[in-house]
Amino acid sequence: MKKNLNGTLLCVSLITWAVTSQLAWAAARDGETWAGEYSQASTLCTEPDSGRSCANAFSDHLSIIEDSTGYKVELHSTQAMQHVCSFVLRMKPEAGKLIHDSASGRVAIERRAGVLRVSSGGVDPTAAGLGVCGAHADIDGLTFSSSGKGG
Structure with a gap:
């Protein structure tokens, strides 16, 4: 009986170690994938008076x-007419995305073909909704190239 108990304890220990290792590996992999600084020209930027592009004058981060x-x-x-979207949000990983839920709606970031895509499901990003954008700006569909990742 003692021999079977030792064998059982060894199996349980090995299974616990394997599960813990897998969870730690997944957490480390997820952190490597999401964490970073992404920066690029503000391609949606236009000047208020002329409507000309101001992409080279500003950067999105x-x-x-x-x-x-x-x-x-x-x-x-x-973005348009130099209106800005800006936020600091707490997000949690869920189903391969980073998610922030609020009373106004959900903001998500997901990976797609070399880009990080921000989505808000069409929820109004201005003061009437999420309150993170000026009247002529939106976060829904905003993308950042993963090749622009630093640090």
């Missing part, structure tokens, strides 16, 4: 920092 409670995500984007 996305910062994703992993911590013990999920991710701190900061976004700043200059």
